[in-house]
Amino acid sequence: xxxxxxxxxxxxxxxxxxxxxxxxxxxxxxxxxxxxxxxxxxxxxxxxxxxxxxxxxxxxxxxxxxxxxxxxxxxxxxxxxxxxxxxxxxxxxxxxxxxxxxxxxxxxxxxxxxxxxxxxxxxxxxxxxxxxxxxxxxxxxxxxxxxxxxxxxxxxxxxxxxxxxxxxxxxxxxxxxxxxxxxxxxxxxxxxxxxxxxxxxxxxxxxxxxxxxxxxxxxxxxxxxxxxxxxxxxxxxxxxxxxxxxxxxxxxxxxxxxxxxxxxxxxxxxxxxxxxxxxxxxxxxxxxxxxxxxxxxxxxxxxxxxxxxxxxxxxxxxxxxxxxxxxxxxxxxxxxxxxxxxxxxxxxxxxxxx
Amino acid sequence: xxxxxxxxxxxxxxxxxxxxxxxxxxxxxxxxxxxxxxxxxxxxxxxxxxxxxxxxxxxxxxxxxxxxxxxxxxxxxxxxxxxxxxxxxxxxxxxxxxxxxxxxxxxxxxxxxxxxxxxxxxxxxxxxxxxxxxxxxxxxxxxxxxxxxxxxxxxxxxxxxxxxxxxxxxxxxxxxxxxxxxxxxxxxxxxxxxxxxxxxxxxxxxxxxxxxxxxxxxxxxxxxxxxxxxxxxxxxxxxxxxxxxxxxxxxxxxxxxxxxxxxxxxxxxxxxxxxxxxxxxxxxxxxxxxxxxxxxxxxxxxxxxxxxxxxxxxxxxxxxxxxxxxxxxxxxxxxxxxxxxxxxxxxxxxxxxxxxxxxxxxxxxxxxxx
Numbered sequence: 252x253x254x255x256x257x258x259x260x261x262x263x264x265x266x267x268x269x270x271x272x273x274x275x276x277x278x279x280x281x282x283x284x285x286x287x288x289x290x291x292x293x294x295x296x297x298x299x300x301x302x303x304x305x306x307x308x309x310x311x312x313x314x315x316x317x318x319x320x321x322x323x324x325x326x327x328x329x330x331x332x333x334x335x336x337x338x339x340x341x342x343x344x345x346x347x348x349x350x351x352x353x354x355x356x357x358x359x360x361x362x363x364x365x366x367x368x369x370x371x372x373x374x375x376x377x378x379x380x381x382x383x384x385x386x387x388x389x390x391x392x393x394x395x396x397x398x399x400x401x402x403x404x405x406x407x408x409x410x411x412x413x414x415x416x417x418x419x420x421x422x423x424x425x426x427x428x429x430x431x432x433x434x435x436x437x438x439x440x441x442x443x444x445x446x447x448x449x450x451x452x453x454x455x456x457x458x459x460x461x462x463x464x465x466x467x468x469x470x471x472x473x474x475x476x477x478x479x480x481x482x483x484x485x486x487x488x489x490x491x492x493x494x495x496x497x498x499x500x501x502x503x504x505x506x507x508x509x510x511x512x513x514x515x516x517x518x519x520x521x522x523x524x525x526x527x528x529x530x531x532x533x534x535x536x537x538x539x540x541x542x543x544x545x546x547x548x549x550x551x552x553x554x555x556x557x558x559x560x561x562x563x564x565x566x567x568x569x570x571x572x573x574x575x576x577x578x579x580x581x582x583x584x585x586x587x588x589x590x591x592x593x594x595x596x597x598x599x600x601x602x603x604x605x
Numbered sequence: 606x607x608x609x610x611x612x613x614x615x616x617x618x619x620x621x622x623x624x625x626x627x628x629x630x631x632x633x634x635x636x637x638x639x640x641x642x643x644x645x646x647x648x649x650x651x652x653x654x655x656x657x658x659x660x661x662x663x664x665x666x667x668x669x670x671x672x673x674x675x676x677x678x679x680x681x682x683x684x685x686x687x688x689x690x691x692x693x694x695x696x697x698x699x700x701x702x703x704x705x706x707x708x709x710x711x712x713x714x715x716x717x718x719x720x721x722x723x724x725x726x727x728x729x730x731x732x733x734x735x736x737x738x739x740x741x742x743x744x745x746x747x748x749x750x751x752x753x754x755x756x757x758x759x760x761x762x763x764x765x766x767x768x769x770x771x772x773x774x775x776x777x778x779x780x781x782x783x784x785x786x787x788x789x790x791x792x793x794x795x796x797x798x799x800x801x802x803x804x805x806x807x808x809x810x811x812x813x814x815x816x817x818x819x820x821x822x823x824x825x826x827x828x829x830x831x832x833x834x835x836x837x838x839x840x841x842x843x844x845x846x847x848x849x850x851x852x853x854x855x856x857x858x859x860x861x862x863x864x865x866x867x868x869x870x871x872x873x874x875x876x877x878x879x880x881x882x883x884x885x886x887x888x889x890x891x892x893x894x895x896x897x898x899x900x901x902x903x904x905x906x907x908x909x910x911x912x913x914x915x916x917x918x919x920x921x922x923x924x925x926x927x928x929x930x931x932x933x934x935x936x937x938x939x940x941x942x943x944x945x946x947x948x949x950x951x952x953x954x955x956x957x958x959x960x961x962x963x964x965x966x967x968x969x970x971x972x973x974x975x
Contacts, residue, residue, distance in 0.1 A: 273709070273712040273713060274712060275708050276712075277699075284943075287943075453721055514615070529721070585648070585649045586618075586649075586827075587618040587619060587649055587651070587654065588615065588650065588653075588654065589650010591647070591648050592962070594962045596942075596962075597943045
């Protein structure tokens, strides 16, 4: 929706228009409201050409070669959950944003906003697991900052990480590089992270079966790059907003259509069950340990073989293809032979009544 | 997943579609009552499979959509009070009231919490004795037992700071109102499987007989819906009109008797306004006198809040099956999920949202990729 249609609608309609005065929770969902927040309130002021590309990380020139830079804030409740905690997410999330541009993550800085009253033992556990996951990933945490705010002014702990990555050779990937004919691959089953958080937070009873998929993906990316001789066009980690939002962003950025096969999209049983109960679509649920890759058809078999040979990608599979038809649109071939458009949601998915 | 994946089997679905086409000697008009069924139909492209054998028109069975505007305004008024913690299922948060929705109330400082069960709201009330905790009870017969249970539980436990804003509606009176309309086109119904799981189907038998319409109690998966359509078409072709049960894995004729008893213990039948349709006699549930302490409308004196709906929104025509969402002049330009004129564009079960998010580009997409 463009700004002009939104204004036009406001003129004729007695019911409320999109909130223009205050930030809604939906502005943080990764859907259309998030895109509008960035488009209308951030980008008009920050005008760098590098930023305007809106890749997972910025690629900037230096005297020697190029650098990839990315920054991300983490606000998760609960702070600790099956499969990880906010600190691990912050390390993996920033590493993955760098890896999606084709860079090798090297350095991370971290900033903690701590709420008065947080148990120090909790902070210790989270910092220790950050250190562990950074060491395992071969990334150094090189700078940091702490601030403490009054009780009630933050949700326990917020973590912001910034990462720097280097490029190995000419390999670059990015959301504008998808081409008609590319095969769409997902590196593993979808929806595990988001449903783990929701189930743990709300006590839905799936906690025993659900584990966040959070992982540092750059070793898997490296293997994919080497096996395909750098023929990968696009990589994207579908975090908030899920696979559906990530694919919509790519379809728009590359001006291509993307067709998915419903039956080929991998969803594990407990994730599927939790989504069914809440009326949520796993395509819109957040992931932290998988990525989407788009590769030319000729390289697809090598790409899949390479991904599956790594422990993080054993269940990689094709889920669709890139087309020249319907640029900017993502749609799904349903199992029974129908079709439906996979649009970006305005805000968060809302659990239904019955 | 047992009881689910087999009802999404593409081979069975396609075979049922072929049998429907073979059976139909003319185009029949069926209405699926429930919004969950509408979503399956649009999301899976079942209307494409039915082609010229059956036209599906989408009924009023989206609880969010039919909740009257003034009830949303009452919810907004309650949620804006500093002493109230307002609890609701998630999909009510974006339904537009006259001035704003519950999400905006939250952004402006109101305490609005999404819960997954009304019993969670009772628990919140127990843990926060200094706050008034109100639950927004919306829905058909499906959600009524859990809501009745919450009131009964709060009564037993003496939780005095808990109350409920009730906007319950019941299906059979709405079906009768549709059939009585002079411009009615519906020749048969797919009744809502989950409603009938609670209520059974004996109340539908006089409707089928009096109006000569087949009524097939139907589930929510593609195979369920296609089988329900086949059963309805078979009856229509044979000139029959009776109640039939497709959803045998969940529904008994007498329904869930324990749940029915609890509902009638806590609630009584009242006339109820439906958004876009107007008042339907005997179509709502309200809290009985014995439990009036838990009625938020009485506790907070909300009866004087009234509202008129937008004249531009044709939700009523959509909810009565007179207008397909894509034929509405407002659809997709003035009215979108980002800027909903009416509730059917908001709810995950609303017909307009179903068409916008899933079906909006169906024709060009299908043409573009085949």
